[in-house]
Amino acid sequence: MSVDLIGFLGVVLVAYVVPGPDFLVVVRSAAEHPAKGRAAALGAQAGLCVHMLAAATGLSVIAARSPVAYDAIKLLGAAYLVYLGVRAVLTARRSAHERAAGRAVENDGPYAAAQAPPEEPRSAWARWRSGFAQGFFTNVLNPKAALFFLSVLPPFVDDGGGSRTQQIFFLGILDVLIGVAYWFALVAVAARLRALLARPRVRHHWELTTGWLFIVIGIGVATVT
DSSP, X not given: OOOOHHHHHHXXXXXXXXXXXXXXXXXXXXXXXXXXXXXXXXHHHHHHHHHHHHHHHTHHHHHHHOHHHXXXXXXXXXXHHHHHHHXXXXXXXXXXXXXXXXXXXXXXXXXXXXXXXXOOOOOHHHHHHHHHHHHHHHHHTOHHHHHHHHHTSGGGOOTTSSOHHHHHHHHHHHHHHHHHHHHHHHHHHHHTTHHHHTSHHHHHHHHHHHHHHHHHHHHHHHHOO
């Protein structure tokens, strides 16, 4: 098996560095908790594995050549991104209302403030499951991820170097491993911003900004042909 590894690695690194839906999901999750960020990263790469398997077995070719199948995947992915965005915007607004209510309670006296029930901490498993699901569905419902294997991988496959399926698997697995390393490094950087994002006002603007970014990207995915 003979493939152009240098050229392939360059293309893959550029693809990861350019921000997209996966980038936004991983960074948002890491800002909430490093474990959730790593789970989102693994979820995104698990979705990439699905595209790799589909490309190796020819399913992505069918989807890419069928306008109905492609549009269905595109609209599902767009709907999921809009859903994440709307949820983030609603969370930001709910937090703002809770802060306003908390200030009103404090103004009523210390006894009234003591009656406010404490927020229940989220379990580690629920946090991990949420991050993984968001990363997985964001990637697996992204038709551009599927087309990546159809348009980018073939030029690096050597027709005289053995089975094309084996070469696609090799390049795909290499892509996934590079992604895991990149996302985990990004999570480590984003996790350092948790103290800043823990501030109520900063958190509010962060949720609103990322939420609207999800909505805009989702609309873009749905409308761009």
